[in-house]
Amino acid sequence: MTIRVLIVDDSALVRSVLAEVLSGAPDIEVVGTASDPLIARERIKQLNPDVLTLDVEMPRMDGLTFLDNLMRLRPMPVLMVSSLTEKGAEVTLQALELGAIDFVTKPALDVRAGLEGYAELLRDKVRAAARARPRGRTGAPTAPQPLQRPRSLRTTERIIAIGASTGGTEAIKDVLALMPADAPAIVISQHIPAMFSAPFAARMDRSSAMSVCEAADGQQIVPGHVYIAPGNAHLLVVRSGARYHCRLSDAPPENRHRPSVDTMFRSVVDNVGANAVAALLTGMGEDGARGLLALRQAGAHTLIQDEASSVVWGMPGAAARLNAAERTLPLDRIASQLLEWTQ
Incomplete structure (x- = not known):
């Protein structure tokens, strides 16, 4: 056609x-x-x-x-x-x-x-x-209320890792808007140019109860905070003793992307392992699919956004074909599932 x-x-x-x-x-x-x-x-x-x-x-x-x-x-x-x-x-x-x-x-x-x-x-x-599936507009959307944190949450042990591309800026906003202020730390790789990642992080900070920032090299990863990969840098999660830190890398692009979701997910496999919870959202291509599979094989909980709610079902679809996801969910149910898994 x-x-x-x-x-x-x-x-x-x-x-x-x-x-x-x-x-x-x-x-x-x-x-x-x-x-x-x-x-x-x-x-x-x-x-x-x-x-x-x-x-x-x-x-x-x-x-x-x-x-x-x-x-x-x-x-x-x-x-x-x-x-x-x-x-x-x-x-x-x-x-x-x-x-x-x-x-x-x-x-x-x-x-x-x-x-x-x-x-x-x-x-x-x-x-x-x-x-893609364009989203029609019917008027001003109402701001969602953050979910309640499960009482038995042990935030210091858990990290949520999220990857996205095409359609991801809005999908990430929808997920973060439902996260309570004391949710486990979240690391995000969204395919975005260097000049766009800081304004994107600022927009996410305004729409979430969590504290959202563009990740900095060496920054400690703590509960209640969201770290977004800068454009043109890979975001890695590294461990030092009992603490997690952000590490930025200028290694070559992977799957044509820097930041790459696969690169971030592999660092989470190596340093967080089964204590991680991961989601692969809407996006073009296959970045993140193999990394999500590695996370599932390491014992982490994994999910993908379903086709109906994705703008483009490229990355989640690739993960589905690899059987990398434990669950396939519509966008509006992803935040609650991620929180449930962090108990």
């Missing part, structure tokens, strides 16, 4: 390069382009694309307002094209909250060379978006 793409960007150069890069794949057809959201609105009606690529800063209507309207009136897979800046990161995270499937970063210099440099990743993201 050919994936029909509409490109929405106010830059003629970006529209041209994106069209060129995407059209280079035999299974992708760029059916049209638009220089602003008002033109895009008409093109969507005329062309009925499968996937939309959307810039954030555009004339006449900004990308976020357009996206918000689109996800309420005609939900469809949207891939954001963002600038690799702190402001671009914050706006992109808002776009993911509004229902965008994923994002690609637009290089600040030499746009053509930059976009052509990750042509295959861009095409893979379009393919994943075409298979």
Whole structure:
């Protein structure tokens, strides 16, 4: 099946390069382009694309307002094209909250060379978006109340490890929003660029009763805290005596990713073993599947997000095929199961 793409960007150069890069794949057809959201609105009606690529800063209507309207009136897979800046990161995270499937970063210099440099990743993201389940919007969501911590919890012995990719920023938020302030420590590897991980951690901190931060090298891992891998660094869990610490590594990417979920999960196998509890959430590709299997074989409790609630069932699906998960659960039941297992 050919994936029909509409490109929405106010830059003629970006529209041209994106069209060129995407059209280079035999299974992708760029059916049209638009220089602003008002033109895009008409093109969507005329062309009925499968996937939309959307810039954030555009004339006449900004990308976020357009996206918000689109996800309420005609939900469809949207891939954001963002600038690799702190402001671009914050706006992109808002776009993911509004229902965008994923994002690609637009290089600040030499746009053509930059976009052509990750042509295959861009095409893979379009393919994943075409298979994804966009979340429609019906109004402002109500904030969930954190769950109660089980009384017999022994938090000092337990660590929860979570991996995610496409759709993961919102899935992680949903899990953390249900965690009580005194939950066991959580380590997270989410595929995200370097400029985006600190704003992402700050957003998670605002939506969780736990204390959430971007992990720092040598930082002690303690209950009630969440440690998110920085973009462009692997997060490892290491043990020193009775204490766990974060270790950051600039080792080569694994499964094309740094941070890699497999890299983090293996460190949890080596240093936490059966005292770990792990979850692999929505994401494109297979990163984390083999690491989750290693955790299960080491005696740790493991689960994956089910297909129906995942934006993309790539990583959890790969883990399912390996029989790496003890349980397969919808997103809204994952936090309670993780807590139950930490008793």
